[in-house]
Amino acid sequence: MAKGPSFVCQSCGAVYNRWRGKCEACGGWNTVVEEAGSHPLAGPASTRPGRARGRVFPLEGLAGDIKDAPRTRTGNAEFDRVAGGGLVPGSVLLLGGDPGIGKSTLLIQVSAALARAGHRVAYISGEEAVAQVRLRAERLGLSSAPVELAAETNVEDIVATLSAGATPRLAVIDSIQTMWTETVESAPGTVSQVRGAAQALIRFAKSRGTAVILVGHVTKDGQIAGPRVVEHMVDCVASFEGDPGHHFRILRAAKNRFGPTDEIGVFEMTDHGLAEVPNPSELFLAGRDGATPGTAVFAGMEGTRPLLVEVQALVAPSPLATPRRAVVGWDPARLSMVLAVLEAHAGVRLGQHDVYLNVAGGLRIQEPAADLAAAAALVSSLTGAPLPAENVYFGEIGLSGAVRPVTQIPARIKEAQKLGFARAVGPSPPGEAAGAPALSHVTDLVTVIASAGGAPGRARSPAGGRPGRPRDRSEPDYA
Structure with missing residues (x-):
């Protein structure tokens, strides 16, 4: 039936x-x-009586020989970092990102580098004609690379073409939402078609040992469009992020069966395509003004890479009944938590102030270790006291006000020292190891900043005094 x-x-x-x-x-x-x-994935069920349902297969123990997965380096160090050291034969990577962020540019550069190394590489475009892809390659100076190019959307034809001749080392499908398979009776782009086309391409990758990269569209909230089951089917899910107002692009891995997750690769958009950024901390801190109140350098970790970024805060008296809270590059919920902890446990009154927080460079911070840097920038902006230019900050703030330890502390300190920072302000014992006062509670941070003092002409009085008057050191203006 x-x-x-x-x-x-x-x-x-x-x-x-x-x-x-x-x-x-x-x-x-x-x-x-x-x-x-x-359903495109459902197989035929046998109804003949007396036939065994399934076969018996051997089970093995946990002990045994272990071999690392063979990898093919693409020649793009930042892309290889996110992929876990290179492309694994037979693996499938799903790459998502906003329109115009540079997904096709990155994949053409990776394909050209592999093809010039002597590997067979195929680039299948379902959105652009061959002439359009050639025009982009010519603009990037990659038209001489021996990449096999086609504009096709039928999955069966694509699999048959790639199966003819030598096995490709890499096949790029741009994009999976434009592909359709004859086994599913629905329009291209629907959930069933995306799921069926992805399954057919994954089956080809596993059977022939070809690494396949699927480009995926994203929704308004940044999620990859289509059924979530596709993200579970592939081996690696990566997102290409970036602020249109900045020239940095971040390639971030959210899932990787053959490497670490939460790894990032940093690129810079130039006239000749995407250039690798081997030392992103130096570029993210370029042009920093350490003498300005409200700026703190955060020593963070993105996967296995230490990264230093500047956290900027602006605290100003609000004329509104409900003050503004604006955040760029950080979780707004964590900002609300830090503001509540500062007011409840440190006496920092921010309820009548507008608060603006920004992560310079267009990077989005996800780890809770940025709590201490955000708190330092907020208190610095409120008191008008610049933070020491040689300090970096890291540490998680609990609801009790305690400063909690974070992971990979030696890597953070090493990166800070490499860029010329002398002290790391954080929880005990990391602060002691770096030669700075150890912090156990958020009140210690406020005390250290207040003891540094600020320019009297720029001091504010959130406690109700007249703005602009010289600050009385016996009555700090942060309480």
Whole structure:
């Protein structure tokens, strides 16, 4: 008996037996679309009596020979870092990013580098014509690279073409949302088509040993469009991020079966394409004014890479009943928590002030170790006291006000010393190891900043005094 039509949500892939205006799984409106045909991944079931269902296979123990997965280095050090040291044969990588961020540019550069090393590389475009891809390659100076190029969207034709001749070392599919397979009776771009096309390409990669990179569109909130099951099917999920106002681009790994997760690669957009940034800390700190209140250098970790960035804060009296809270590059919820801890446990009154926090350079910080740097920048801006230019800050702040230790402290300190910073302000014992006062509570941080003092003409009085008057050292203006 043939399977009847089903209704599938185009945002999350939930399946219903009738149409619904709102998807109960993801809450999206008007995302449920009727799709005919059977499930593309379902295999035929045998109904003959007496036939065994399945076969017995041997089970092995945990002990045994272990071999590292063979890898092919692309020649792009930042891309290889995110991939875990290179491309593993038969692996599938899903790359997402905003339109125009540079996904196609990066993949053309990687493909050209591999092709020039003597490997067979195929670039299949489903969005652009061959002439458009050639024009981009010519602009990047890569038109002489022996990359095999085609504009095709039929998955069966793509698999048959790639299977002919020598096995490709790399195949780029740009993008998976434009591919369609004959085994699914629905329009290209639907959940069933994306899932079916991805499964066919993954099967080809595993059977032939070709590394496949799938380009994926993203939604408004930055998530890769299509069913989430595709992210579980592939071996690596990476996102290409960047602020249009900055020339830095961040390649971030969210999942990697063959390498570390949360690893990043830093690129700089230039006239000749994406250039690798071997020392991103130096560029993120370029042009920093250490004598300005409200700036703190955060010694962070992105995967296995230490990274120094500048955290900027601006605290100003608010004329509004509800003060503004604006954050760029950090979690707004963590800012609210840090503000509450400063007011509850350190006496720093910020309830009547607008607070603006920015991570310079367009980088987005995700680790909680940035709490201490954000708190230092906030207190510095409120008191008008510049922080010492030779200090870096790291540490997690708990709800009790305690400064908690963080991981990979030696790597953070080593990176700071390499860039000329003399002291690392953090929880005990990291601060002692770096020659700076150890902090156990957020009040210690406020005391250290207040003891440094600020320019009397720039001091503020959030406690209710007249703005601009000289600060009384016996009554600090941060309390």
